[in-house]
Amino acid sequence: MKDLVYLVPLFPLIGFILNGLFWKSMPRKVSGILASGAVLASFAVSLLLFFEVKSNPEAGGVVHLFDFIRAGDLHVPFAFQVDALSCLFLLIITGVGFLIHVYSTGYMHDDAGYTKYFAFLNLFVFSMLLLVLGANYVIMFIGWEGVGLASYLLIGFWYKRRDFTNAGKKAFIMNRIGDLGFLVGMFLTMYHFGTAGYAELFPQLAGGTQVATGTMNAIAICFFIGAMGKSAQIPLYTWLPDAMAGPTPVSALIHAATMVTAGIYMIARSSVLYNLAPAAQTLIAIIGLATLLLAASIALKQNDIKKVLAYSTVSQLGYMFLALGVGAYTGAVFHVMTHAFFKALLFLGAGSVIHAMGGEQDLRKMGGLGKYMRITQVTFLLACLAIAGIPGFSGFFSKDEILAAAFAKNPIYYYLALGGALMTAFYMFRLYFFTFTGQFRGTSEQQDHLHESPASMTFPLIVLAILSVIGGYVGLPPVMSEHHLLAEYLAPVVSNFNVHHLSHSTEWLLMACSVSLIVLMIIWAYVYCRKGTFKEDNGLARVLANKWYVDELYQAVVVKPMKGLALVLDKYAERKGIDGLVNGAGRLVSWGSGRLRLLQNGQVGTYIFGMVIGVVLLLIVGLILVG
Amino acid sequence: MPIQNYLFLSLMLFTIGVMGVLMRRNAIIVFMSIELMLNAVNLLMVAFSKMFGTADAQIFVFFIMVVAAAEVAVGLAIIVMVYRKIHSVDINILNRLKN
Amino acid sequence: MLLLLLILVPLVTGLLSFTLKGSVVKGWTLFSTLVTLVLAILVCCPDYATSFQRTWIPSLGAQFSLSASGMGAVLTLLTAVVFPLIFISQWKKPLTEDPRFFGLMLLAQTGLMGVFLANDLLLFYFFWELALVPVYFLCSMWGGPKRIPVTFKFFVYTFLGSLLMLAGLIYLYLQTPARSFDWQTIAQTGAALPELAQQLLFCCFFIAFGIKMPIFPFHTWQPDTYEQSATPVTIVLSAVMVKMGLFATAKWILPVFPAGVAFWDTAVMSLGVIGIIYASLLAMVQSDLKRLIAYSSIAHVGLMITGLFAQTDIATNGVIIQMFNHGINITGMWLIVSMIEQRYQTRNLRELGGMAGQAPVMAVALVIIAFANIALPLTNGFIGEFMLFHGIFQSAHPYHITYMVVAGLGIILGAIYTLNMVQKVAYGESRKGLLVADVNRGELIGLVVIIALILLLGVYPGVLMGVFA
Secondary structure, three states, X not given: OHHHHHHHHHHHHHHHHHHHHOXXXXXXXXXXXXXXXXXXXXXXXXXXXXXXXXXXXHHOEEEEEEEEEEEOOEEEEEEEEEOHHHHHHHHHHHHHHHHHHHHHHHHOOOOOOHHHHHHHHHHHHHHHHHHHHEOEHHHHHHHHHHHHHHHHHHHOOOOOOHHHHHHHHHHHHHHHHHHHHHHHHHHHHHHXXXXXXXXXXXXXXXXXXXXXXXXXXXXXXXXXHHHHHHOOOOOOOOHHHHHHHOOHHHHHHHHHHOHHHHHHHHHHHOHHHHHOOHHHHHHHHHHHHHHHHHHHHHHOOOOEHHHHHHHHHHHHHHHHHHHHHOOOHHHHHHHHXXXXXXXXXXXXXXXXXXXXXXXXXXXXXXXXXXXXOHHHHHHHHHHHHHHHOOOOOHHHHHHHHHHHHHHHHOHHHHHHHHHHHHHHHHHHHHHHHHHHOOOOOOOHHHHHHOOOOOHHHHHHHHHHHHHHHHHHHHHOOOOOOOOOHHHHHHOOOOOOOOOOOOOHHHHHHHHHHHHHHXXXXXXXXXXXXXXXXXXXXXXXXXXXXXXXXXXXXXXXXXXXXXXXXXXXXXXXXXXHHHHHHHHHHHHHHHHHHHHHHOOOOOOHHHHHHHHHHHHHHHHHHHHXXXX | OOHHHHHHHHHHHHHHHHHHXXXXXXXXXXXXXXXXXHHHHHHHHHHHHHHHOOOHHHHHHHHHHHHHHHHHXXXXXXXXXXXXXXXXXXXXOOXXXXX | OHHHHHXXXXXXXXXXXXXXXXXXXXXXXXXXXXXXXXHHHHHHXXXXXXXXXXXXXXXXXXXXXXXXXXXHHHHHHHHHHHHHHHHHHOOOOOOOOOHHHHHHHHHHHHHHHXXXXXXXXXXXXXXXXXXXXXXXXXXXXXXXXXXXXXXHHHHHHHHHHHHHHHHHHHHHHHHOOOOXXXXXXXXXXXXXXXXXXXXXXXXXXXXXXXXXXXXXXXXXXXXXXXXXXXXXXHHHHHHHHHHHHHHHXXXXXXXXXXXXXXXXXXXXXXXXXXXXXXXXXXXXXOOEHHHHHHHXXXXXXXXXXXXXXXXXXXXXXXXXXXHHHHHHXXXXXXXXXXXXXXXXXXXXXXXXOOHHHHOHHHHHHHHHHHHHHOOOOOOHHHHHHHHHHHHHHHOOOOOHHHHHHHHHHHHHHHHHHHHHHHHHHHOOOOOOOOOOOOOOHHHHHHHHHHHHHHHHHHHOOHHHHHHHO
């Protein structure tokens, strides 16, 4: 069965190739169906694999396809890893991916680049599947950069807008910075352990290793730098909010549900390695915390519906890294899953709103949309409840697991993360209330245009809403159930090595405390939005609205100096310096010969005089020599 | 007559020739000075030939005279052509090869 | 015999094409290069790999000796692939129909083939210079307005290096026991020389090769020459000719002067990585498309030099692969540049834009080639760079990690300038009132072949590794 795994990425690849080659002649309908069908087929195969692995963990393993690079002692097979972790991610990617493909057939209906869009989307799914399936870091890296490419292409999908293509460029370049870290980590691994394959590497590590802890930390941190780029953590997060320039389903799929969780996947995959690198773990936890707080605070004051969601994504990713940092790998993966459901739903809901508003994304021009689009409103509300962490919804369980693990590791982590959760509840409901309740604040033309989206768009919303509600029951906390289904399923792959367990009473207390505070925040958000005024921000609010001026800081500290340096090098070092030297050497010769040439003044007399002098000199020399 | 006298005469003639070539600007006079130098050499050769009693040098002298005659013919023709072109035989003007 | 044909075919057809008139010459040269391609492919098949040897100048002990060893075979193949691509994509709108152009191109091919095949130092030197002559004429007869002084600079610069090499060559020759230029003898003689002699000889040879590559800081002829020469000539220069320097270093320096290499490797590797960063930074601020690609090429070469001197198996294999891949990618890049130049009448990045809307096929090709150029996985560029980085990392050199990381910064900078370029050329609004035709058939064939190679070698590099493994 596992040998069929190559089919999973193959279908989207075929979809990409067909849509890409016949983009001119392919009818729209066929293109959308082809692309969605490809992902659905992958989903079906993934499902089979999933159940196979679930029932019998031994059924997984490495599927060797061909030798990718073989030179000297370097041997990189093109091989896939089938196990619990990769199968779970396969399901998330193909499942959510399929829903978003369906949604896109409605959302992108009028776009001129319809076929191109689906080609890119399939390319993305293909790359993402490679990333998840790769049986060694090199194959993972292929997918890692491949999703970066797809993301670049889709962010700059409307290529005529310069700011959109800038955003795509920014995303790719920031990811490249992370990728360098990934590469160095990979080379360090290969240098010290002689392999980049999981199946060879992790058993070596499982029983402890001779390699110094410092080196292990270095490897772990290098990989984490890669994750910082891909999963938008401080300091490499600024590309993600800009990436909202892409079509909204793209934001849902790539920049919320799947691609940005690649970093979490990678670290969870390398859990054995990270358990041996305590300093790196602490760093991850701190970066995750800082990111979740920073992004949540920015989200409080954003007025662009997609920007709020983008910062929310960054913040939720921060939670996942916090979980990884405290060693709760299952918790992180759990949150990846629930987050994929509710964040995809939020983005698709936002897309539905934007679709109805004719492209308008500004909260200040919305309001009262619930009357016009009931399905969107209800599903959006469910997603908000899930992300805020209301008991019973999926987000509650996963977030609670992370918070509990954080508390067990260090209560300060818990308090800060709880602060982030409160902000999350506030900004999500601010978004909800401003969008769907109150009075409509846009133009009357927009109001006339308001309508519920077609079935192709509402169907994914409904499916995702159901998943957002029930998705959490696979991971009930220990106080509620003996069996954490997800943890049991992942146990063969992910090692939750140093998670401390809390007593039941503490856990109940923490839960009650966070839930009551979150409910308070929602009420506050409701009161705040009832006033419904947008006033000029000042003080801290202004700093938040301007995203802590981080972009400006990067511009001033990195971009401008680098460009300045390049200009100076071009003008002085290159043209005046090196080329000046080269040309100077040439000029010296031509100047010298110019001087020498003056001896030849064309006067016959001078020549003869010279000749006579020469003869006389020769005579004298001869006389001296003879004498 | 001792050989020194011939030597001194020849040296004098040759030096006069050299100085003429160096000092004078008139192409014809320069030309004449060159002839003078040639003839100084001729004189020297004949004198040594007489002294050693061999005829080789005198044969060279004939060669030199023939070549000199040919040279005069060509050289004077050039000078005449130059004079027709620029109405002067001043060698300081003849620097057109420069540049 | 096959190897001799590789040299004779372009030579004879090249000389003949001077006598042809009209448009026949296009077909003639294309035919000739295709024949050479077939020959080169045969040479790369393991069964046919042969060597060829005849006495050349008996009094000096020079042999006309050819052999296609690993790196040489790959570069022969590259040379044979690049030339038909140039001619086929220029089929509809050639730069010129002047038979002299085609003749000179074929003669350049002859010289290049000779350099990659020669197994005798004197023969190598002969071809090294021979390759320069037609290129000199090609550069000075066609191209931009400033081509004469620029070509002059290029010629003098390379010739200066060649003279140093000649001096070293003569010295080395005089040291050989049996007065021979044979590679094996030369390598044995060189390695047995005292350290100081090796260090000096290293300089003599390496300056010649370094100028050709070009290595920082001997690179300033390159952007000027690329900018001013006509694009087909630029392709010959950048896709194949710069590889001469790398190849020559690998064949005539590394095994010949081990003590010299040990002495100079830190310097050369440092220059290599400095060159990567320096050229990448400069590429970021160029507004002329050709200059930008020229600097990008310098950056790539910097990495290859560093890899070459890392002296690990993997890095050396990486260099071979990367030389081939870079040749393919840069050919694609220049083809697109020449198409852009023909259609937009400008190469200034500030004036270009909107190609994706007007000529989508060209834009797609540009994006693919650009990403191959910045080593995206599953394109050929990745394989080479990955092996190079890995090889440099594994090197026994004390600063190997620093070199790898600094060179790695180049992939970030590479992404910056390449994506800037793509954005300015392909994206944005197109200029009003300018009708731009998409690719014609010849250009399409050229681009498709290049893209197919990019993907094939990126997904299954084993094809190429089979040639030299």
